[in-house]
Amino acid sequence: MLVAARELLAVRSPLDAELMVSDMLGAWWGRRLRRGDVEEFLGEGLVDYAAKAGTPAALTLLVAVAYLGTARQAAKAEGAALALMESDVARPRWAERVGAVKPQGCYVSRDAYGDQDTVVCTFAYRGVPRTAPAAVEAAAEGAQEPKGDAGPQGPAEDPHALVVIVDYNMRGMARDAWVSSQVDTLLEKAGIEAAGNPMLRFEELEPQQARALLEFAMKATAETLGRRRSTNVVSDSYSAYHAFARARIKALPPGRKRPAPLFSEAPYSRDRRAMLAAEFLASDAAEHLSDPSAASRCADHIIDYGCDQDFNRPLRVSPTKCETFLLDWLPRKVLLDPAEQDAMPHVLLSWVRFAAPRTGLPDEGLRATLDAVYEAMGRFTEAYRDPTTFGLDRSLVRRLLPDGDLSALPRRAFAFPFLDGTRGEVDLSSLRPAEDADRRVLLEIDHAAERDRPDFAEHLAWHEEIATRLWNGDPEQMWEAAQRLLDLGHDRHDVLHVLMEIAERIGDHPDELAAALDDIADIPDEPPPAP
Structure with missing residues (x-):
């Protein structure tokens, strides 16, 4: 890294330097380490190494990390940089201007579907500070101070735009980011494109709202990465701009509530959801549905998805949302009976016709959404795998999934075989593992061979603790750890005992428990034996 940092000495602008260091810090962004925080191990380790090097390149890197790094990295880098400055280590002229930016304006481009927001925040560096004698001389000669961003700081320089795409089909996460120095051209093109396209809106956004929106989006990205354990949910370039974006967002003024996504409504109560379903089933759009009972249950799933997964927007429809619902969310999360499986694509088509006029979706968008559902209908029969087709009795599946959460089936079957x-x-x-009393009976039967243990009651209580956690998916890392141990060849009983040992050792500390289970889930495969 310090070898690469030498290139910073040849850079002439703070913007180029910040982008270079952001790219460096992005080299490990989103990565995972066993038994450690990657930002602490690599990021803070880099700061310590640069501090010991004490070279101009090291100082240059420390100055940039003090602005772009995490809170801990920034604090350490700032202290180390000040120490090197006091030792008269040389640094580039632009070093004093790193991060010295002022917001110029914020904008958002929204598609008519409500799928995503493209947020544009423009900044410029404050000019080089004037010396007091120069200001006094200008006043003595009767010259006026320049207006606007000029003044004691001089004219603003190096205008640039941070562009972040917020994807609402992925829980509002920031999915892509980049920087442009062609600010005027970027804004002009965005305005022209929106003016000629009924499927786009381009408008100004208050800087406070932009900050709230982007902070929420970047937090959602971090949470998504934590769940999926992969960076493939963001663009290839996102990691390179992550540190830069995080720092620029902090330059925006705080203090406003995050703007709601397009078509957002107040939270839907159960009664309100039922009323919306009834309105749909009584509409002309649903009159051709042949199985009213199955259609009603399918409508409930569509409404629940819009309320719970899409920011209280059950009436919002788009090609991407419908495909995600039909081909990804339903096959993973919802147990459908055969009648519902047959009806769902047709109910979704009717729902699109019912909902689109209520949100004012242009005809172009309605046609595109209907086409997307038609194209997905054939793939739905392949994507949705009814667990009963694998030999599981439907009544047994219902006992394991009283809440209909299809994603819970493997871990619950593991807990109660x-x-x-x-x-x-x-x-x-006759036993229902969702009920505490029946769950206890099932566990006693599962461990009947261990009844003679002197600590049987305590031992069974710990098994019940683990079984309950697996049933609820709390934390989700527990099932991931169990799967990894099974993949490594451990039998079920040994896996349960490993999970029990970890839970007993850590106690009531959820974050520590999740981290310990993460370590197990990240265990690599054994290397092949030497020939």
Whole structure:
């Protein structure tokens, strides 16, 4: 990194320097380390190494990290940079202007679907500070101070725009970011494109709102990466601009509530959701649906998805949203009976016709959304895999999924593998693992061979703790850790005991428990034996 930092000495503008260092810091952004924080291990380690090097290149890097790094990195880098400056280590002229920017304006380009916002925030560097004698001399000669951004700081320089794409089909996360120095051209093109396209809106955004929106989006990105354990949900270039974007967002004034996505409404209560479903089923758009009962249940799923996964926007429809719902969310999350599987694509088509006029979606958008659903109908039958087709009895599946959460089936079946047949006088098919009393009976049967243990009651209580956590998916890292141990060849009983040991050792510290389970989930495969 310090070798690469030498190039900073040849840079002539703080903007270029900040972008270079942001790219450096992005080299490990989103990566994971076993038993450690990557930002602490690599980022702070780089700061420590640069501080010891004490070269002009090291000082230049420290100055940039003091602005672009995490809070801990910035504090360490600032202290180290000041120490090197006191030792008269040389630094470039632009070093004093790193981060000395002023917001110029904020804008947002929104598509008519409400799928995404493209947020544009423009900045400029404050000019080189004037010396007092020069200001006094100008006043003595009767010269006026320049207006606007000029003045004691001089004219603003190096205008540039930070552009961030906020994707509402991915829970409002920041999916892409880049920087442009062609600010006027960028804004002009965005305005012209929106003026000639009914599917786009381009408008100014208050800087406070822009900050709130982007802070929310970047937090959503971090949370999504934590769940998916992969950076493939963002663009390839996002990591290079992440540190720069984080720093520029802090330059915007705080103090406003995040602007709601297009078509957002107040939270829907259960009664309000039921009323919306009834209105849909009574509409002309739904009159051709042949199975009213299945259509009603499908409508409930569509409305719940819009309320719970799309910022209270059940009436918002778009090609991307409909495809995500039909081909990704339903196959992962919802248990549908055969009638619902047959009806769902047709109900979704009717819902699009019902909802689009209520949000004012242009005809062009309505046609594109209907086409997308038609194209997805054939793929839905392949994407949705009914668990009963794998030999599972539907009544058993219903007992494991009383909430219909299809994604919970593997971990719940792992926690409670004995749900059929009889054990002694107990009819296992009559027990419901969602109920505490039945859950305890199932665990006692599962561990009948260990009844003679002197600590059997305590041991069973810990098994119940782990089983309950697996049932609820709390934390989600527990099932990921269990799967990794199974992949490594451990049997089910050993896996449960590993999870118990971790939970007992850490106690009631959710973050520490999640981190410890993460370490297990990240265990690599054993290297192949040497020939």
